[in-house]
Amino acid sequence: MTSRGAKYWSSGAIPLIAPEMLGEIIATASDISIVISLEGKILSVLVNAGHRAHGQLDHWEGRDIRDVLTEDSQPKLEAKLTLFAGGSESAKPVELNHSDGENWDFPVRYSFHRIGPDGRVLLMLGRDLRPIAEMQMQLIEAQMALERDYETQREYDTRYRVLSEATRDAFVFVGTRSGRVVDVNPAACALLGASRNDLMGSPIAQEFEGRRRAEFVEALNARALDDTSEPIQAEARRSRTPVKIVPTAFRAAGEPLILCRIDPTETGESVGSGMSETLTAFFNEGVDAIVFTDPDGVILTANESFLGLADAPQVSSVKGRSLGDYLVRGGVDLRVLVENATRSGQMRMFATKLAGEYGAQISVEISATYLSDQAHPSIVFVIRDASRLEGVRRPGVAVSDDAMRSVMELVGSATLKDIVAETTDVVEKMCIETAVELTRNNRVAAAEMLGLSRQSLYVKLRKYGLLSRDGSGD
Template sequence: MTTAADLAIVLDTEGTVKSVITNPLNPTLGRLDHWKERDIREFMAEDSLSKLETQLDAYRRGQKAKVDAIEVNHYDNANWEFPIRYTLHKTGNPNIILMLGRDLRPIAELQHRLVKAQLALEKDYETHRDYETRYRVLMEEARDAFVLVEVASGRILDLNTSAAQVLGAEADALVGGTFSQEFDGRRRGEFIEGLVLAAGDETVGQVQVRSRRSRMDVTIHPTVFRAAGDRILLCRIDAAEAATAVAADLGQILSGLYREGPDAMVFTDLHGTIRSANDPFLSLTDAGQLSDVKGKSLGEFLARGSVDLKVLTDNAARHGKMRLYSTRLEGSFGSQLSVEISATHMTGASGQGFAFVLRDTSRLEVIREPGAAVPAAPVGAAPISDDAMRNVMDLVGSAPLKDIVSATTDVVEKMCIETAVELTNNNRVAAAEMLGLSRQSLYVKLRKYGLLSKNDPAD
């Protein structure tokens, strides 16, 4: 009997346990000898009592229960629970019942694991849907045309609407098709291999092809990555016609800004020779027409000539651009006005050079005169404000140093000298000319502020 069940209980029709035997092959049930001569209801969960009462009541009336087996939950004195499935059997004594039980804990544990696995799958499914939604939105909202291609088969896995328009077909019709068939004169193996090689070669990085359906010349920019062990090609497709249209539109906008803008614009070569200038620049220099300035050095129109030009070009060449350099612009007939110049180092198919934007700041001189720009701070007074310090920096190159120093402290004088030396890339002659000093006076002040050892110890 012990091998036919995990637990065998003999009890009377009132529910008193007469005997209890556990299967020695299932030691996890422990010893249940303390159940003897006690009511079995003491060791059962409340939700299981009704099942037991129905069976006992049927046996007391001498009838057969409607069900042959019941599943109940037991509690013992250690307050731990275990489910049992019982089958009830009659004995020779009508008041005695034999209950043979099977331990349901392994099944319950399996069900618990199944539920956890199901919850994990549902969570993963929701996460997958979340990423799928994000992926779809990104693909459709992207302005560029994107196609995903499986390297092994060369077939299209997915593409966005922009790519379908470039290839000249509906997206649904293209998915699953061979990518190489969408282009003229391309064999699948060679084409896919060429895309993979282009993706790994930074010097190439692209493949030029012609769409078979739309008859458009396109450029493919491939990227290789792995997903679930498979190699995938992400191909960004640029249509030559679209790129040309965008470039033409942008060129038209920039041309309009050059012609109609309020600021003077000048384009020079690497030596500062003027290639082109707009009407505002001609107006600032009192030039009648472009031919009056074209071919001349921009330095001819700057107050300090080659010094100003070299500062602008050297800094723009080193850093790519230089903002708000203050100086004075000389017209064709000797007139001068204060300007702020921004310089940009340009590189392109037409060659290298510089672009200058000049803005007339002569109206600001009424507000910011050199002799009264920054009032002198008395001994013990608060330090000079940030706005005042910025005004002093703006004056470097547009006013002699003696006018600046007369209204500032030694700290500002040192700052101005450091700025001039930095702008001229430690060219002492150019810095002295920019500051309106002789070379000897500049060296005296460099020694005064300990800047010789910081820059160049040689006199």
């Protein structure tokens, strides 16, 4: 360029350009250039030689530009043509979608420029938007792929959490470098005697007696690399439970971890395992109903014999319910059973009636044993069907021979009214004595069992000279 041309650019003027070079410059400056009249007729089409994605568009010349636009782009063009026809100018570009053929369309951003001596010719300089549109589609697809991966991760995380909560195996995830607990399931929390919040992030070595962090982590790594070695023997510091640890090394997201499966060490393994199988078979197949409850009498599990007595379809229908729901006297009987079993460790041959799911009642005898495990105390009820014995038992309340003899001696020396009153007093006294004995002198429970108020029971105790018994039981 001459010094004269340089002065044109510095002064803001445009240097003179030869006509034969103008078309080449316009075609090179844009991806596609179209010269149209104000009526929309295409006068000329120039395509950038380095951008041949459009192909040859010479067949557009002489056609109405509306014929090569999609329906949604035609109103945008009409607005521009109306603006220029009114003598106004607009430098704002417009995005138009071309359509030429059945399945071929592409977006272009055009800037409009008035040219020609009378200004009735417009030059449309276009930039192909397909690379941007393709980039946007790739971004959308990447976003959708991320969403799918996120949902998949959430699904796997949910499965892991459910499995962690439901499994009976105790396991702890430990960071190999830090030696700290990364995750722990509820079974491991119960075995180690600590809550999840206390274990998370704490050194795993401090949960076992006499273990140092570095040495313990090295032992876990060595055992994880050698499948033939024996499990690591240790004792849980909080629960004082002997355990054996089986570690497995792996990597997750590049982070080395150790999965520690923790099992309680069984003492007397040969005898204990055989006895455990025998007791399990007795529980499942025994003729007497057996029910395990928590200290409040809420059913934890029951065998098939109890389901038969209670007319219950399956174990899940009775789990979580109170045993008192199946006793005719409800909470009164349950309180007597639970309090006596908790206080003395057991209670034998408690006679009552069991009510089934559909109201059927059956006479039973219940024995209760309190299992005083510090971590999970429970009560075992053995319930025996006593309905066959009802036929051989004499009806009514059993009366002692001395009481019967004293009543018979009244015949001839007292009126029938006095004899009945005396008999009533004898039976009433025996019932009160039995209730007080069953409740271990718990007079609140005895009053509920007899259907009396607490004040009425005290009156009758005073009447029959029973207040002198040791302990109030209140």
